[in-house]
Amino acid sequence: MSKREYSQDNSDSEEQESTSSNETESTSESDSSDSSSSSSEESTTSSSSEETSEENSSSSEDEETETKTKTNGQVVENKQSFSDGKSLPWMVGKNHTFPVAGTEFTIDQRYQYIKKIGHGAYGIVISAKDRFENESVAIKKIMGVFDRLTDAKRTLREIKLLKHFNHENILCLTDLLIPPVKENFTSVYLVTELLATDLRQIINSEQQLSEDHIRYFLYQIIRALKYLHSGKVIHRDLKPGNILLNENCDLKICDFGLARISDPEEENHLLTQYVATRWYRSPEIILSWGEYTSAVDVWSTGCIFAEILNRKPLFPGKDFMHQLKLITMVVGKPSKKEINSLENEKARKFMKKLPNRKQFDFHKLFPSASEDAIDLLSKMLQFNPQKRITVEESLEHPFFATIHDPDDEPICEETFDFSFEKDKLTKGKLRRLIYNEIIDFHKKKRQTYKEK
Incomplete structure (x- = not known):
């Protein structure tokens, strides 16, 4: 089977599925004309709180306040x-x-x-x-x-x-x-x-990326996910356009409008009706495979990893059925037991009709990638979320051996409510x-x- 059988040209445009969160979320200097889809969210709402009575009063209420700013390397007094x-x-x-x-x-x-x-x-x-x-x-x-x-x-x-x-x-x-x-x-x-830019623009550019570049990008994404997941937060909309970079290749994740709770002890009804960018959406979300977890972010990161390696999206699905076909052609069809565990009857019937496939040879799919890169990617792109590698395990993977530092990978001390x-x-x-x-x-x- 050739690459053409499961992947499409990068010129395919990603379908917009709602009216919120596209390139507006990218606080990078470069203009971007490429649109990406985002959220049609559930009608959950937030609790009311007592209105704060304190107005935006200044600690200094004089008409003029002296401040000090730096201009051309010199500290000067400036009256505002x-x-x-x-x-x-x-x-x-x-x-x-x-x-x-x-x-x-x-x-x-x-x-x-x-x-x-x-x-x-x-x-x-x-x-x-x-x-x-x-x-x-x-x-x-x-x-x-x-x-x-x-x-x-x-x-x-x-x-x-x-x-x-x-x-x-x-x-x-x-x-x-x-x-x-x-x-x-x-x-x-x-x-x-x-x-300065975002990862989508880097991928679509002519700039050459070494494996060290790719390693550093991926490490920073997973380092951020460790922090988010420790605070019981799932991002749920990771994609190259939501990953910003500066000239030093320092990376920051943005756009948390779709984030949700990841605590299995809490009711997960907040995780229903999820609609975000299809190309990076995990199988359990597409198939409504019970209550999903922070593993959805790992899948999205795996899709981003693959896209950096080959400089084009791995699963550019036109609709959810095409998306699942592309996924199974690359990572293989799930077992009968896994298919039977799907709660949605239509999803079970659809998956049973798909041809039986094993995981495609990632060495052929990503010929320039190292053995460690291929091993990590294959563990991130597991169809079954329970078999998927976690962010903590990812950081311990040999692919990050040269930059992994447990003492510099903080967790969120206070979980988000x-x-x-x-x-x-x-x-x-x-x-x-x-x-x-x-x-x-x-x-x-x-x-x-x-x-x-």
Whole structure:
């Protein structure tokens, strides 16, 4: 069997399955025209909380506050004017508005617009100069946040997760812009680190990648997953476009709008109706194979690994049936016992009709890969999630022997609480919860500045 029998040309475009989370999520400098699909989410909702009464008041309420910034390597004093006593020490406190891709950006004058770097159904991303920190940032405007409950819940979820995480290989939230009007704001602005590109653009480029490059990329992804999974979080939408890189090949995972709980002791009804990028979707999700686990992220990582090796997607399925055919042609058809364990009757019938196949020879499929790379990849792309290698086991694999450092692979000390997903919320309550998250972010940031 040739490679053409189970794989398609990289020019096949990936189907868009919903109106949220495409290249807008990529806070990289390079423009991208390639669209990827994302979420049609379940109608789960978050719990209500008491609204924080403290406004965004500054620890210094004078009209002028002296701050120190670095300019051209020199520390200089810079007086910044504050408008109404509500501004924070690190904010100018006055907004400026300018057009970007047919919409208005209204952001604090602390940030100087540079250019648009991403545009999709979920929002627009620009690069900007942070005049206070004297560095470049990415600012994402999430538009029409409350047009749909799923969009509002996704926004709340991502804000809470980005505030919770603290890891070198996970995108860092540096600022949340306070809405000018508390009661009826419709957009949310997230400020993050700015990275030069994403893995999708690297794969599609002419740049040569050695196995050391590939090893380092994959190690950082799995290192981040170890942290996420230890905090009981499944990313659920790993794909090259959600993996950002800088010039030093340092890597960060972004886009947590589809993340969910991974604790087997909790009710996993939150994991139903999952729809994300098909090409990286695990068999257990496609087949509704009972309650799925963090193993879905390992499968997605294996798909990314294979795509880096061959510079094209491994399973570019046109629909779920074609996707499963491509998967079984590469990794083999599951056993009769495994097929009979499928809960969905239609899924069982479909899988039984597929021709019997064994795993394709990965040496022929990835001729340039080393023996260790092929061994790890084959263990990541196991059809049965119970047979799939874990992230902890992956880090111990010989493929990472030269860079694996158990003392530098942290876990998340505090698990993330997804209980807010379980209760029904109105758009008004979601607006208050998002506003409270923004205010809480600034309260903690102000406390950090005070301690310094």
